[in-house]
Amino acid sequence: xxxTAILQRRDRVRGRPLLYTSYAADQAILNTPxxxxxxxxxxIVVLALPFLLSRDLTSLMMTVFIYAIGGIGLxxxxxxxxxxxxxxxxxxxxxxxxxxxxxGAETDRVLGFGLDMAIWLPMAGIVPxxxxxxxxxxxxxxxxxxxxxxxxxxVFIGEHVFKEARPITGGAGVGRSPAEPVLFGMDLHGxxxxxxxxxxxxxxxxxxxxxxxxxxxxxxxxxxxxxLGRAFxxxxxxxxxxxxxxxxxxxxxxxxFAISSFYAGxxxxxxxxxxxxxxxxxxxxxxxxxxxAVILIGxxxxxxxxxxxxxxxxLMPRLVSELAGSVPFISTAPGSGFLTVFHVQTxxxxxxxxLFLVLEPRGLYGLWVRVRNYWKAWPFSx
Amino acid sequence: xxxxxxxxxxxxxAVALLAxxxxxxxxGDGETAEDGGTEEPGGDTGEIAFDVGVTEEPCPDAxxxxxxxxxxxxxxDLSEGPFAPVAVPITAGQxxxxxxxxxxxxxxxxxxxxxxxxxxTLYDPQQHSARYREIEPNILALAQTxxxxxxxxxxxxxxxxNVIGAPASWWSGWAFDDSDQGLILESGYSYCIESQVGLDxxxxxxxxxxxxxxxxxxxxxxxxxxxxxxxxxxxxxAEYAGFVETAPNTIVGSQDAAVSAVMExxxxxxxxxxxxxxxxxxxxxxxxxGFGGQFLGSVPTWNPALxxxxxxxxxLATYTNIAPWEGIDGTSAAHDAIRxxxxxxxxxxxxxxxxxxxxxxxxxxxxxxxANGDLTREGLRSVVDGLEVDYEGAxxxxxxxxxxxxxxxxxxxxxxPDEEGTLGVSTIEAEVTGETAEAYDYTSACS
Numbered sequence: 001x002x003x004t005a006i007l008q009r010r011d012r013v014r015g016r017p018l019l020y021t022s023y024a025a026d027q028a029i030l031n032t033p034x035x036x037x038x039x040x041x042x043x044i045v046v047l048a049l050p051f052l053l054s055r056d057l058t059s060l061m062m063t064v065f066i067y068a069i070g071g072i073g074l075x076x077x078x079x080x081x082x083x084x085x086x087x088x089x090x091x092x093x094x095x096x097x098x099x100x101x102x103x104g105a106e107t108d109r110v111l112g113f114g115l116d117m118a119i120w121l122p123m124a125g126i127v128p129x130x131x132x133x134x135x136x137x138x139x140x141x142x143x144x145x146x147x148x149x150x151x152x153x154x155v156f157i158g159e160h161v162f163k164e165a166r167p168i169t170g171g172a173g174v175g176r177s178p179a180e181p182v183l184f185g186m187d188l189h190g191x192x193x194x195x196x197x198x199x200x201x202x203x204x205x206x207x208x209x210x211x212x213x214x215x216x217x218x219x220x221x222x223x224x225x226x227x228l229g230r231a232f233x234x235x236x237x238x239x240x241x242x243x244x245x246x247x248x249x250x251x252x253x254x255x256x257f258a259i260s261s262f263y264a265g266x267x268x269x270x271x272x273x274x275x276x277x278x279x280x281x282x283x284x285x286x287x288x289x290x291x292x293a294v295i296l297i298g299x300x301x302x303x304x305x306x307x308x309x310x311x312x313x314x315l316m317p318r319l320v321s322e323l324a325g326s327v328p329f330i331s332t333a334p335g336s337g338f339l340t341v342f343h344v345q346t347x348x349x350x351x352x353x354x355l356f357l358v359l360e361p362r363g364l365y366g367l368w369v370r371v372r373n374y375w376k377a378w379p380f381s382x
Numbered sequence: 383x384x385x386x387x388x389x390x391x392x393x394x395x396a397v398a399l400l401a402x403x404x405x406x407x408x409x410g411d412g413e414t415a416e417d418g419g420t421e422e423p424g425g426d427t428g429e430i431a432f433d434v435g436v437t438e439e440p441c442p443d444a445x446x447x448x449x450x451x452x453x454x455x456x457x458x459d460l461s462e463g464p465f466a467p468v469a470v471p472i473t474a475g476q477x478x479x480x481x482x483x484x485x486x487x488x489x490x491x492x493x494x495x496x497x498x499x500x501x502x503t504l505y506d507p508q509q510h511s512a513r514y515r516e517i518e519p520n521i522l523a524l525a526q527t528x529x530x531x532x533x534x535x536x537x538x539x540x541x542x543x544n545v546i547g548a549p550a551s552w553w554s555g556w557a558f559d560d561s562d563q564g565l566i567l568e569s570g571y572s573y574c575i576e577s578q579v580g581l582d583x584x585x586x587x588x589x590x591x592x593x594x595x596x597x598x599x600x601x602x603x604x605x606x607x608x609x610x611x612x613x614x615x616x617x618x619x620a621e622y623a624g625f626v627e628t629a630p631n632t633i634v635g636s637q638d639a640a641v642s643a644v645m646e647x648x649x650x651x652x653x654x655x656x657x658x659x660x661x662x663x664x665x666x667x668x669x670x671x672g673f674g675g676q677f678l679g680s681v682p683t684w685n686p687a688l689x690x691x692x693x694x695x696x697x698l699a700t701y702t703n704i705a706p707w708e709g710i711d712g713t714s715a716a717h718d719a720i721r722x723x724x725x726x727x728x729x730x731x732x733x734x735x736x737x738x739x740x741x742x743x744x745x746x747x748x749x750x751x752x753a754n755g756d757l758t759r760e761g762l763r764s765v766v767d768g769l770e771v772d773y774e775g776a777x778x779x780x781x782x783x784x785x786x787x788x789x790x791x792x793x794x795x796x797x798x799p800d801e802e803g804t805l806g807v808s809t810i811e812a813e814v815t816g817e818t819a820e821a822y823d824y825t826s827a828c829s
Contacts, residue, residue, distance in 0.1 A: 054519065056518075107560065172605075173600055173602045174534070177534065275507055276537070277531055277535035278507055278508075282506075340502075343462075
């Protein structure tokens with residue numbers, strides 16, 4: 001990323017920021033000065049957040065990063081490669097339990113090897129990716145609705161297996177504690193001081209989540225503009241045409257599944273570390289649908305859209321409950337009022353998905369593009 | 383290529399610099415200083431040290447405006463979650479309990495407020511953990527944390543924050559420091575002991591069952607109960623017909639699978655650990671099909687509304703309810719106080735009494751900490767080991783932290799459905815103990 005940015009600077013014609021003189025410059029991730037500024041400002045803000053926000057909001061932000069990782073994974077298979085997957089929750093659960101077994105503490109109820117995060121985190125992606133590879137030959141044979149049903153089956157089979165595999169998952173209704181976030185011997189839950197300042201608690205975990213998220217997001221963006229990414233789009237737009245052009249369908253779909261499962265596994269493992277505990281019943285269809293909402297609201301086949309969608313889906317419920325106090329007909333006290341906060345959240349969620357599908361199928365990303373184009377052409381925007 | 387290498391070296395160097403600048407902060411002392419330090423309030427709060435979750439200012443709508451305020455959090459299931467019908471009265475019972483404490487002058491010159499930081503977490507670990515982190519900076523302890531997996535989700539945070547709490551669940555794990563780090567102050571038996579006491583009583587007073595069967599939700603509730611049934615069968619030479627795992631009707635639609643499993647088992651005694659609606663369905667359908675066994679139901683299987691259901695006759699004929707303490711008609715001083723708090727009315731269900739009784743250990747801990755002059759979180763946590771709790775007769779006095787096998791409460795109350803009873807049941811026998819339950823080697827969580 002930095003490489004292309006610098007390359008671009010060398011190729012740039014002074015005073016003509018949008019004139020590209022090479023393919024690489026045109027294809028760079030941050031190909032305009034505005035994008036570079038935005039990214040820099042965003043990174044500074046995000047790095048400063050744990051020092052500014054209270055602890056609950058910091059962990060909410062971590063959840064945003066993790067949902068973004070999961071969302072990007074689903075976007076790769078569903079948005080870019082066009083393979084509708086409802087099985088995302090299963091792969092997330094798989095990643096979470098791989099991590100918990102490798103990195104968790106052993107008790108008389110559950111297995112745990114107490115390994116370092118440097119081992120359990122990659123494994124939390126690799127194991128689901130391998131399972132994704134195993135499932136993909138089946139999934140690659142069907143498409144559309146049939147694929148949705150097939151992946152739906154995965155969620156139910158997975159939930160059942162998770163419930164029964166007690167030494168691994170702790171069993172239904174009890175669950176188990178997650179992997180310990182100890183990276184190279186450093187406990188990320190601990191309190192640290194740097195340059196004489198005491199870092200807020202969980203700040204290290206926040207920075208590590210942020211780093212993993214940025215690395216995976218950039219990797220996904222690079223993948224999307226590579227040969228494989230173009231093959232994904234070709235398969236999505238018309239698989240027969242893609243095959244005629246020489247894109248190997250089976251291999252492309254399989255890879256899409258495996259990569260998406262890798263992302264899901266990492267997201268699942270980190271999510272439980274932030275939350276503290278999940279039971280097998282939490283890896284259910286609703287979680288998969290939440291991730292579909294992330295990419296539908298954020299924007300299909302865009303990485304930045306997935307991030308916006310994740311922020312939206314994670315932060316919206318909190319926003320609603322914060323606002324509930326000032327809206328008279330929403331009750332925050334149990335058993336009173338016309339609507340509870342949870343009613344409003346669920347209804348808003350559904351309504352927003354419908355509205356985005358109907359009015360702005362490109363999602364939040366599409367809205368952003370419109371706003372951007374309006375101001376780009378201002379005052380001649382019409 | 384060369385510039386890439388140089389850049390990599392620079393980045394690595396920066397990381398190394400950063401790493402050397404970071405150092406681990408010792409647990410404990412560093413954090414407390416950050417939390418605002420210890421204040422020494424004057425006036426009637428005396429010489430009690432306090433910091434997080436305790437204020438010199440009175441509570442909102444204080445009973446004693448001259449007192450300071452102790453804020454306790456409640457994380458419950460108050461609207462749409464699966465346990466809302468019982469969690470709402472539980473919370474109401476706790477409100478009433480602490481209102482009485484405040485009317486009696488509060489604790490160490492402080493009133494107790496649980497309403498300000500009551501949050502609905504829908505029995506969802508994610509919500510539970512998020513809400514905990516939201517209220518944590520403002521509370522001293524948790525007056526209620528409902529559910530087993532939800533409480534486990536916040537346990538490591540509670541440990542780091544030195545926050546103790548009262549659970550709203552009867553999981554066997556809460557009795558062991560291994561599972562709860564000594565932070566959870568549970569009351570009464572666990573489901574695992576419950577099913578053993580129930581079967582002991584059944585064998586002594588109804589008939590010795592040759593075959594026993596457990597039906598329940600897997601996990602902390604049904605799984606715990608089934609572990610007790612299995613142990614009882616082994617200890618008494620009865621045949622254990624197995625654990626029929628089922629789930630709430632909202633998930634599985636109907637209990638038909640459980641019903642046919644019960645029919646096939648031919649068990650003499652079936653121990654149920656399901657919800658009230660599922661209890662009614664299983665008993666109604668099996669009795670109609672000619673099942674000849676009897677049913678023992680765990681605490682949460684009961685709801686007075688079952689006597690108005692189609693299964694009422696079958697329930698009256700075959701169902702016995704096991705409870706940790708007496709219902710609304712109980713005879714202890716605690717029960718007198720409960721009835722007084724209700725002004726002659728009736729609660730929706732027994733949840734009110736659960737909430738009330740579950741509150742005693744936190745009250746005892748607050749009193750002990752106040753007596754030590756240290757109402758900080760550390761001070762409160764330090765009194766848990768060896769804490770003696772007086773339940774005003776609702777339960778025998780309990781001791782925390784010491785040997786569980788010795789101190790665990792192994793007594794129950796046996797109730798029968800009764801159309802004349804206040805909440806649809808009348809007590810047959812209180813303070814029931816059993817040989818198997820007494821002899822059970824209680825050294826780790828059952829499920």
